[in-house]
Amino acid sequence: MGDQLNRVKVFAPASVANVSCGFDVMGFALERPGDEIIACRSEKPGIRITKVTGEGGALPTSVDENTAGVAAKKLLEHVNSDVGIELEIYKKMPLGSGLGSSAASSVGAIVAVNCLLGSPCSRNELLGFAAEGERIACGTPHLDNVAPSLFGGFVFIRSQQPPDVFELDCPISLFATVVHPQIEIKTEDTRKILHRNVSLQKAVTQWGNVGGLVAGLLKGDYGLISRSLQDVIIEPVRSVLIPGFDDVKKAALDAGALGSGISGSGPSIFALSVDKKTAESVGKAMQDIFTKVGLENEVYVSKINKAGPQILEER
């Protein structure tokens, strides 16, 4: 057993779910922010969470109440291992921001534990464990943040149950801008306010845009991506919870973004641009509006993260 790893440190990225028209079916991974997770072998069988830093200070360290703990525990159960593992969770991104914070911790934990054990599980198996982590965070095993955080790039979720997830390889460069205003919105509430029924006409418009966005990404067609980044169903309802939303979005488009919308269930707002310079100008323009309405905010500019999680250290 001289070759076995004792300690693995992993970075797992934040992600933008929904992507305007793609409610519950699309997401992409960012290069930053993200969480860092360390998994170490220990004597006592089972998972323990020994440290949670950053904004995560408020998170439970009980394994069964923590998304990362639940996901890692599912992995150990799956491989039927009685190994002992201690997890340290370094939260490096805001909670409740609409950037997939809980998903990043789950993904980081299972990638670290899988690596520590010599990679017994496939990526699709890992996806299932991370989904169980999400069940703790939001009641259902949603894949729209864990899938992009785990796979990297743009991900499409044809079906949540049974999971049917695939990557959308995009041959052109795309940069994301995400602005996170300091307000709290509960994911639970953002689901509750959605209308249970939608008009067939709007549904057709939406699936036209979903097909357009998927084709635009796969074909590498900026114009088609831009025209398709429209959400006629969810955004009109949820955006009222985000002060200044319309102006922030307009500012992003005026500054040259291909499109803009709510990141996940908010309050963060994302935009996509063709290059870094534009993405930075877009970020500045979006920040100015939030600052004007008196909301503290942070901006992240990042290439689409095609690699997904990264192993930072292993020994």
Add this chain to the structure above:
Amino acid sequence: MGDQLNRVKVFAPASVANVSCGFDVMGFALERPGDEIIACRSEKPGIRITKVTGEGGALPTSVDENTAGVAAKKLLEHVNSDVGIELEIYKKMPLGSGLGSSAASSVGAIVAVNCLLGSPCSRNELLGFAAEGERIACGTPHLDNVAPSLFGGFVFIRSQQPPDVFELDCPISLFATVVHPQIEIKTEDTRKILHRNVSLQKAVTQWGNVGGLVAGLLKGDYGLISRSLQDVIIEPVRSVLIPGFDDVKKAALDAGALGSGISGSGPSIFALSVDKKTAESVGKAMQDIFTKVGLENEVYVSKINKAGPQILEER
């Protein structure tokens, strides 16, 4: 003017609109059946329809009431020409079958007239004229049959108004089977029975399948195409108008089809298969069910028609 053409004969293909999940946004062209249209120069300015054969015997020959006449007239108006043109319409496919019969005639007419005039109009301009023809046939300028008939292959319609149409180049071979049972369903009625509202949950399922089908075609992934050929919104409502629908669909899948559904608004039923042999067995299985329920029927087996309309003669 010695080089000018005096007579052009064009074949324009039938098409399958909707394609299960893709209500109002997708369609593909068949190699057969289709209509043949002859356009000849004549002395008297304007369009005249001098002949309509086949099942088209019942169609109006008044230019303003005939889809092909309206489309061709729009073209002449656009190029501001006082040329005289006589159209002969050889209907070689059933009317009211859900195979885009009126669209095939419109497309054939404008492609023939455009060729006769030395091709002054672009394909997107032609699409607009054909859409005006559809307005006569079904009240609104729908693109879901004219676009595939005119462009060939699989076509996606992101938006009808303004038109935003693009091709889905599929790198793998696909064969279509279409069975047309001899019953009459009015397109108008098939629209009326649709529910005006749908549940958000079903809408998400549908746009998951739309994205899956678009990606499956572009990536050339038979499994993904097959899993995505599901319609949870329109088919459950419209299929009750087609006797034996559930059994015909089941027979198609049992015989090896990737998927099956209503062609356009019916009553024809289509299936997609990976090769010709399977597509033929699928057709046989589908026919057997219709025959069992006492419905006369015709079957068409065809590769996806990537070429679209064909100029058969020009002189």
